[in-house]
Amino acid sequence: MDDRFFVHREEYPITAGDFSAAGDASARIKYVLRKLGIDSALVRRAAIAAYESEINMVIHSAGGTLTLTVDRDTIRLLARDRGPGIPDIDLAMQEGYSTATEAIRELGFGAGMGLPNMRRCSDRFTIRSSPGGTVIDMEFTIGKESG
Amino acid sequence: MEREVFFACGSDLMSDVLAYVGQQTLLLTGLTNAQVLRTAEMTDVSAIVFVRGKKPGEELRSMARALGIALMSTGLTMYEACGTLYMQGLPGRMPGHG
Ligand SMILES: Nc1ncnc2c1ncn2[C@@H]1O[C@H](COP(=O)(O)OP(=O)(O)OP(=O)(O)O)[C@@H](O)[C@H]1O
Ligand SMILES: [Mg+2]
Numbered sequence: 570m571d572d573r574f575f576v577h578r579e580e581y582p583i584t585a586g587d588f589s590a591a592g593d594a595s596a597r598i599k600y601v602l603r604k605l606g607i608d609s610a611l612v613r614r615a616a617i618a619a620y621e622s623e624i625n626m627v628i629h630s631a632g633g634t635l636t637l638t639v640d641r642d643t644i645r646l647l648a649r650d651r652g653p654g655i656p657d658i659d660l661a662m663q664e665g666y667s668t669a670t671e672a673i674r675e676l677g678f679g680a681g682m683g684l685p686n687m688r689r690c691s692d693r694f695t696i697r698s699s700p701g702g703t704v705i706d707m708e709f710t711i712g713k714e715s716g
Numbered sequence: 717m718e719r720e721v722f723f724a725c726g727s728d729l730m731s732d733v734l735a736y737v738g739q740q741t742l743l744l745t746g747l748t749n750a751q752v753l754r755t756a757e758m759t760d761v762s763a764i765v766f767v768r769g770k771k772p773g774e775e776l777r778s779m780a781r782a783l784g785i786a787l788m789s790t791g792l793t794m795y796e797a798c799g800t801l802y803m804q805g806l807p808g809r810m811p812g813h814g
Contacts, residue, residue, distance in 0.1 A: 592754030599758065609760075616758040617734050624731075624751075677730035677747050677755075686735040 577605065577639040583623055583650070585632035588676065594635050595620035598646070605639060608714045615644050615709050618690040621683040622648040622705055628673055630703065644709040646691075655698040662688070662696075717786045719762040724806045726767075726798040730755040737761060738809055744797050748772050753779045762786065767794045 579601065581594035599616040603609075619635065626633050626648060633650030655661045662684050669679025688694040691707035698704070725737045726744035730751055733743060737759045744765045745752055753776055756764055763786040766772060771789050772780070780787045790797050802808075 589750060592751060592757075596754065596757060613739075613758070613760055620754065620758045621731070621734060676749055677728060677745075677751055680729045680731040682729075682731040682735045686731070689735075 577601065578637065580634050580636045583626040583630075583633050583635055583648075585627060585630060587627060591624055591627040592620055595623050598635075598637050601637065602639070602644065607639075607644070607711060610714045611644070611709060611711065614690040615646065618687045618707050618709075619646050621687050621690075622646065622707075624678060625683055626650045628669060628678060633702065639711075642711050644711060646705075646707045646709075648703075648705040648707075650702050652700055652702045654700045655696075655703055658696055658698055719786045721763055721806070723809060724798065724801050725808065726794050728794075733761075734759060736809065742801070742806070744794060744801075746770055746794055748776060750776065750779065752776075753783065753785065756785050757783050763788070765790055765797060767792060767797045 581597065583594060584590060595616055598619045599612060602612045602615055623635055630650035631652050633648065636647040638645040660666055664685045665681040667679045667681035673679045687705065687707060692710045693708040695706045720740065721742040722740045723738055724742040724744060725733060727733050728746050733755050739760060741761055742763050742765065743756055743761045744767055746767050748766055748770050752764065766789045769789065769791045772787055777787060792800065
């Protein structure tokens with residue numbers, strides 16, 4: 570393919586409840602991935618997954634971090650928050666399951682689509698959760714789209 | 717500003733848009749918060765129509781300018797606006813997409 574052997578790593582703090590800043594980290598992630606010359610369809614998938622995880626941390630968690638790591642073959646997005654965790658992950662992964670409040674719905678979120686969409690967008694998806702926090706690890710394979 | 721779209725999607729649920737919208741799609745919505753712009757940015761939506769006479773504020777307009785996203789407003793309801801565009805031949809999702 571080409572001979573880029575870069576490793577790129579950035580970490581963004583995500584503040585709970587700050588709806589006006591929600592999406593800033595994902596916007597930056599999308600910008601960085603584009604700058605690195607990654608295929609636009611892959612950038613789009615990663616950006617959507619990043620944004621869904623960022624919004625979830627803003628809405629449902631006490632805040633956390635979103636970490637982007639890019640090497641030659643893989644984009645990795647690691648979302649880590651400080652709780653309160655997801656009591657039933659199987660239930661939360663179902664399309665349509667949401668505990669979002671009416672106020673959140675009025676802002677356009679809370680359809681229960683975020684976690685299933687993150688899984689669909691990523692090439693590898695793992696989630697674990699405890700009252701101390703939720704960790705979502707997503708990987709995207711570079712070079713798949715183009716051939 | 718000129719943007720070419722081949723599909724359209726009408727929704728007030730941004731998480732539905734994030735899950736279902738394809739490439740080169742026009743978004744119709746009744747919401748005018750910053751997350752609509754963020755959602756458009758992430759999904760490569762290049763044009764948005766605000767329905768029911770909703771007008772985006774200055775914050776949204778400058779955000780859209782920076783992102784190169786075209787903003788439009790119509791007095792039609794979501795149902796009417798979608799129906800009008802559909803009758804003019806603008807389809808929904810690509811067949812088999814998603
Ligand atoms: N980081 C998190 N911390 C705690 N709970 C979470 C977290 N992420 C998701 N959840 C729980 O899992 C549910 C499902 O999440 P999902 O993202 O699928 O839907 P949603 O955020 O409610 O709505 P949407 O993503 O469609 O806007 C949430 O309603 C919430 O109860
Ligand atoms: Mg969500």
